[in-house]
Amino acid sequence: MQIIKSNSKYGSIDTVQCMPVENTALALMEAALKDFKQYQFNKILPFKDDASDLTLKSVDFLGVVQPIVFEFDYDSPKHQLQRARALAEHLLTPTWGVFSGNKSLHIYIWFENFSSTPEEYVNKCLDLYWWACKELPDYFFYTTETKLKDNPEVQQDQLHNIPDKAMFQASRYARQAGGIRSNEK
Numbered sequence: 001m002q003i004i005k006s007n008s009k010y011g012s013i014d015t016v017q018c019m020p021v022e023n024t025a026l027a028l029m030e031a032a033l034k035d036f037k038q039y040q041f042n043k044i045l046p047f048k049d050d051a052s053d054l055t056l057k058s059v060d061f062l063g064v065v066q067p068i069v070f071e072f073d074y075d076s077p078k079h080q081l082q083r084a085r086a087l088a089e090h091l092l093t094p095t096w097g098v099f100s101g102n103k104s105l106h107i108y109i110w111f112e113n114f115s116s117t118p119e120e121y122v123n124k125c126l127d128l129y130w131w132a133c134k135e136l137p138d139y140f141f142y143t144t145e146t147k148l149k150d151n152p153e154v155q156q157d158q159l160h161n162i163p164d165k166a167m168f169q170a171s172r173y174a175r176q177a178g179g180i181r182s183n184e185k
Contacts, residue, residue, distance in 0.1 A: 001046040001060040003031040005039035009173045013053050021046060025065045029094060029110055032067065041173040044069050045121070059170045061116045068125050069167045069174045070107040074149070075160035080105040083139040090135060098175045106167075106175045118170045125168035 005017040017039060021031040032042055043054070044067060051058035070087075072080055081097065084107045088095035094110040109128070115121040133142040141161035145154050148162055166172065 001063060002049060002051070003028075004043040004047055004054065005176060006041045006043075006173065007039050009041055011041070011054070013051060016054070018047070018051070020049070023062065023064055025110075025112075028063050028065050032108070033096065039176050042176045044167070044172050044174050045170050054171060056118045056169075056171045059118065061121070061170075062113070064113055065110050066113055066115060066121070067108045067110050068128055069172075070109070070129075070163045071104050071167050071174070072160060072163055073104055074162075075104070077103075077105065079139075079160060080107075083107065083136070086136050086139055087132070108174070115170075121170040122168050126165075129163060129165075129168075 001021055001023055003019045003021050004011075005019060006015070008015070019031055019034075021027050028046065043059075046060045046063050047054070047058050048060045070083075072083070075083075077099070084095060084097040084105060087107065087109060091109060095107065097105040097107050099105055114124050129140065130142060132140040139161060140163070141155065141158035143154050143158075143162055145151055146165060148154050148159055150156075154162070167174065
């Protein structure tokens with residue numbers, strides 16, 4: 001299995017850094033956290049050794065640990081840090097935050113392997129989101145809507161507590177710890 005690092009969220013298999021990694025909890029977490037300043041992104045889950053592209057079919061679901069990543073686009077850095085600490089205290093599992101360099105903190109929460117398919121991964125992410133809404137209502141607000149800002153179906157005073165559910169896709173990029181952010185949007 002390998003960890004994918006990229007300088008662009010539009011990277012292809014030919015333009016990314018593929019880092020072989022052992023399938024141990026420590027190796028997977030260290031590889032995801034490892035500081036490569038030239039790369040500002042990494043894929044949330046590892047990819048297969050023989051990956052020929054960066055699509056879902058190349059994601060390796062055999063990792064002994066898997067992260068769920070929360071990102072909140074409409075919240076203050078201070079409240080996001082408080083949220084990360086509250087999650088870590090309640091879940092008692094490795095949790096860390098990576099500041100995007102712009103407006104958000106990507107909160108990585110590591111669990112023992114919990115999914116073997118893209119659909120199962122999304123469902124487990126949604127399960128954690130629902131749990132967090134019930135247990136940590138100061139930090140999470142539930143909605144099924146995907147368009148948030150200026151949507152009359154969404155409580156606008158709760159935007160700061162609604163995560164970007166696009167992060168629940170197994171082949172999604174997240175911010176790389178220590179990565180140098182370019183001007184790319």
